[in-house]
Amino acid sequence: MIQALTHEDVRRLIKSQELQSQEAVWQELGWKTRNGCHVCRPAINYYLIADWPVEYQDDPQSRFVNERKHANIQKDGTFSVVPRMWGGITTANELRAIADAADKYNVPTVKVTGGQRIDLLGVKGEDLPAIWDDLTKAGMVSGHAYAKGLRTVKTCVGTDHCRFGTQDSTGLGIKLEKKLWGSWTPHKVKMAVSGCPRNCAEATCKDVGIVCVDSGFEIGVGGAAGMDVKEVQPLVKVATEDEAMEWVVAFVQLYRENAKYLDRPYKWIAKVGLEWVQETLGDEAERARLVAAFDLSQSIYQKDPWAERAKAEEAKKFAPLADLTLEAAE
Amino acid sequence: MSWIDIGAIDDIPLRGARKVKTKLGCVAVFRTDEATVFATSNTCPHKGGPLNEGIVHDNKVTCPLHNWVLDLESGEALGADEGRIETYAARVENGRVLIEASLLGRQAA
Numbered sequence: 001m002i003q004a005l006t007h008e009d010v011r012r013l014i015k016s017q018e019l020q021s022q023e024a025v026w027q028e029l030g031w032k033t034r035n036g037c038h039v040c041r042p043a044i045n046y047y048l049i050a051d052w053p054v055e056y057q058d059d060p061q062s063r064f065v066n067e068r069k070h071a072n073i074q075k076d077g078t079f080s081v082v083p084r085m086w087g088g089i090t091t092a093n094e095l096r097a098i099a100d101a102a103d104k105y106n107v108p109t110v111k112v113t114g115g116q117r118i119d120l121l122g123v124k125g126e127d128l129p130a131i132w133d134d135l136t137k138a139g140m141v142s143g144h145a146y147a148k149g150l151r152t153v154k155t156c157v158g159t160d161h162c163r164f165g166t167q168d169s170t171g172l173g174i175k176l177e178k179k180l181w182g183s184w185t186p187h188k189v190k191m192a193v194s195g196c197p198r199n200c201a202e203a204t205c206k207d208v209g210i211v212c213v214d215s216g217f218e219i220g221v222g223g224a225a226g227m228d229v230k231e232v233q234p235l236v237k238v239a240t241e242d243e244a245m246e247w248v249v250a251f252v253q254l255y256r257e258n259a260k261y262l263d264r265p266y267k268w269i270a271k272v273g274l275e276w277v278q279e280t281l282g283d284e285a286e287r288a289r290l291v292a293a294f295d296l297s298q299s300i301y302q303k304d305p306w307a308e309r310a311k312a313e314e315a316k317k318f319a320p321l322a323d324l325t326l327e328a329a330e
Numbered sequence: 331m332s333w334i335d336i337g338a339i340d341d342i343p344l345r346g347a348r349k350v351k352t353k354l355g356c357v358a359v360f361r362t363d364e365a366t367v368f369a370t371s372n373t374c375p376h377k378g379g380p381l382n383e384g385i386v387h388d389n390k391v392t393c394p395l396h397n398w399v400l401d402l403e404s405g406e407a408l409g410a411d412e413g414r415i416e417t418y419a420a421r422v423e424n425g426r427v428l429i430e431a432s433l434l435g436r437q438a439a
Contacts, residue, residue: 034388035387038399060343061345062385064385065383068383073380075395077378077380077383125383320350320356321337321341321348322337324336324435
């Protein structure tokens with residue numbers, strides 16, 4: 001009798017048998033369907049991206065519509081557009097560009113999100129490349145609000161303005177977002193940095209949450225405020241920003257390499273145990289390997305998908321293939 | 331049956347789809363294999379989701395809104411769901427995609 005493979009088995013076999021394409025996975029691991037289904041294809045596509053960033057070519061047809069179109073589909077088939085606002089900081093120029101885009105494309109709803117940025121809801125699929133082109137020219141990139149990847153790094157104002165701030169929480173949030181944006185992960189990843197234990201950025205219910213204290217940075221992992229509400233578990237306390245960056249990147253890469261697709265970090269940690277995560281990341285050499293592996297992946301995947309798709313050659317794919325309602329008069 | 335040329339097969343990604351606007355409503359043209367295409371109504375019978383945005387697997391598409399799976403040959407919803415989409419004749423010839431000319435809506439005009 002053939003035993004069904006778990007996701008973890010598949011991940012292990014992709015690595016050990018060096019399976020570098022979906023066809024190889026289907027064939028070598030005995031898939032029963034011709035080319036998978038809507039459940040397995042995005043998972044296998046993610047595992048191949050994470051394990052073979054250089055060798056494997058991302059397959060847009062194995063992605064859910066939101067990640068294929070780089071926008072969130074809404075109930076009426078329109079999309080929402082969320083530009084990135086690094087650490088929740090914006091400028092008058094960016095706000096003007098967003099307002100102009102909202103006018104130009106008749107955006108019916110403009111909403112402030114919980115992740116400290118602005119959502120333009122109700123954009124027609126055919127208008128996406130044009131609105132991205134406008135936002136790109138104002139210096140903005142995709143906020144990946146649609147991705148199983150890094151979403152936002154929420155921050156409070158920290159030592160710049162707050163009388164209680166102990167560290168530059170906004171600055172660290174921006175650094176983390178600039179380092180991690182564009183990376184694909186097993187599920188969405190939300191982060192936050194609070195400048196003191198009053199925790200105005202609500203860091204203790206994020207996948208990775210940092211609370212600044214006088215002596216440094218308390219890094220917590222495995223928080224969530226979704227179907228389940230979870231408080232972060234303490235991963236480590238470090239003294240410097242550089243160490244905080246290193247630990248967060250290494251944690252994200254460990255999660256990328258090991259978790260089942262669609263397991264948020266809290267679910268994954270519940271399976272492997274916080275102790276294993278701490279022990280693995282506590283090894284300096286392993287931490288360095290994880291950071292290097294993440295950097296390699298980012299050298300390929302940290303590209304703004306909006307800028308790429310705003311170009312004419314890609315933009316035309318967002319229009320209908322043909323319009324038979326425009327019959328030439330004879 | 332008469333046919334209309336709607337574009338090149340390579341303009342539809344393998345295991346993907348494109349939308350075609352017609353007088354009878356939007357039609358989705360799916361490419362399930364190198365030279366195999368199907369044309370159906372683009373509207374999911376459940377809540378009207380745009381099927382051209384779904385994941386294409388075997389000769390089926392999964393609606394992007396609530397994961398209804400529709401058979402592109404019969405148009406029938408699969409599994410526990412009940413519903414059907416209109417199907418239209420489509421074929422590939424010399425690298426071009428042809429769909430049935432009734433989609434020009436001439437009879438209705």
